[in-house]
Amino acid sequence: MTRAWQITLADDGPRAELVELDADALRPAIDVPDAAAEVEVAVTWSGLNYKDALAFAGNPGVVRISPLVPGIDVVGTVVSSADPRWAVGDRVLLNGAGAGETRHGGLAERAHLDGGTLVATPSVFTDAQAAGIGTAGFTAMLAVLALERHGATSGDVLVTGASGGLGSFAIALLARAGYTVTAATGRPENDARLRALGAASILDRAELDRPSRALESQRWAGVIDSVGGHPLATALAQVQPFGAVVACGNAASPSLATTVMPFILRGVALLGVNSSLTPLALREQAWQRLAHDLDPAVVDAIAHPVDLDEAADRAADVLAGRVPGRLAVRVAAGGAS
Numbered sequence: 001m002t003r004a005w006q007i008t009l010a011d012d013g014p015r016a017e018l019v020e021l022d023a024d025a026l027r028p029a030i031d032v033p034d035a036a037a038e039v040e041v042a043v044t045w046s047g048l049n050y051k052d053a054l055a056f057a058g059n060p061g062v063v064r065i066s067p068l069v070p071g072i073d074v075v076g077t078v079v080s081s082a083d084p085r086w087a088v089g090d091r092v093l094l095n096g097a098g099a100g101e102t103r104h105g106g107l108a109e110r111a112h113l114d115g116g117t118l119v120a121t122p123s124v125f126t127d128a129q130a131a132g133i134g135t136a137g138f139t140a141m142l143a144v145l146a147l148e149r150h151g152a153t154s155g156d157v158l159v160t161g162a163s164g165g166l167g168s169f170a171i172a173l174l175a176r177a178g179y180t181v182t183a184a185t186g187r188p189e190n191d192a193r194l195r196a197l198g199a200a201s202i203l204d205r206a207e208l209d210r211p212s213r214a215l216e217s218q219r220w221a222g223v224i225d226s227v228g229g230h231p232l233a234t235a236l237a238q239v240q241p242f243g244a245v246v247a248c249g250n251a252a253s254p255s256l257a258t259t260v261m262p263f264i265l266r267g268v269a270l271l272g273v274n275s276s277l278t279p280l281a282l283r284e285q286a287w288q289r290l291a292h293d294l295d296p297a298v299v300d301a302i303a304h305p306v307d308l309d310e311a312a313d314r315a316a317d318v319l320a321g322r323v324p325g326r327l328a329v330r331v332a333a334g335g336a337s
Ligand SMILES: NC(=O)c1ccc[n+]([C@@H]2O[C@H](COP(=O)([O-])OP(=O)(O)OC[C@H]3O[C@@H](n4cnc5c(N)ncnc54)[C@H](OP(=O)(O)O)[C@@H]3O)[C@@H](O)[C@H]2O)c1
Pocket: 049, 050, 051, 135, 136, 139, 160, 161, 162, 163, 164, 165, 166, 167, 184, 185, 186, 187, 205, 209, 226, 227, 231, 247, 248, 249, 250, 251, 252, 253, 273, 274, 275, 276, 318, 321, 325, 326
């Protein structure tokens, strides 16, 4: 038997319970991977991403099977493998690829995963730190790589949703790569924390959260946005010629009311990131770069550990925007931090 969170969508509303399940119940219900690639992992740590918090709230856009074990991040050790790429004892991690949405995820002591989506946990990070980075840090890294691929390799970069998990890691990674970072936040009490991560200046998010003109003063070589809505539209209107905006999230709104002017008069590019569907080669590149660029002490400053049985209560804090940085979940009772 293994402990697992389970979300059930019922007629009288969603139900989140910490239950004891037979290991077989944790095998993927649908979206079954190629049996030849199935890897069983003893999970040590997972995370509480915004998407996981939506799963605890029963959001049907995230909870795609019922019952579902939530947890889009999985970190642990291989206990059996039908995939020749992985052997018993290997330290592995997974971000997304359907985990915690269309198949059971990381908030359980065991996970059955597709070996073709796993990445070797970099030796510089403990399992707690790999989960502390999680999808937020992985996505921030994908966003920095997208700016670099576009050629926006230096200058002033704006990060929105700066106090959140994705925003915090974006600040640290951009500063490490030599950009001058402006952090937009609605929580001035986090200013010192954001400067310590590498922000050169702080912008009140209210300055972006308004209807924008088609074009505004040119301020940014690049933008990493995790909020959408007005702030994204305003940021687009402020990008320098041939700069780029990476749209990662919708914490403010999924809407985007803009004009074509930034694109046709300034040659601005709007780039998308989908961490969950990222192909394996890019996953491996991003994690190698995280291992190279991210000081484990920075991870410890951004991510805070919580125990498995606290996950539902803390998910409500994530949805209410009460968490600075992000939460990593200790799944194995002995999982050292
Ligand atoms: N594309 C992908 O693959 C991918 C991957 C990971 C996450 N995401 C998405 O990215 C977003 C951020 O994820 P996260 O894990 O960093 O979430 P998070 O930790 O909850 O951070 C979100 C941040 O957005 C800001 N915010 C919240 N409500 C806002 C509002 N109404 N207006 C403006 N800003 C607001 C807050 O920052 P301040 O308090 O500093 O203003 C908050 O800390 C979410 O939408 C998530 O679903 C997408």
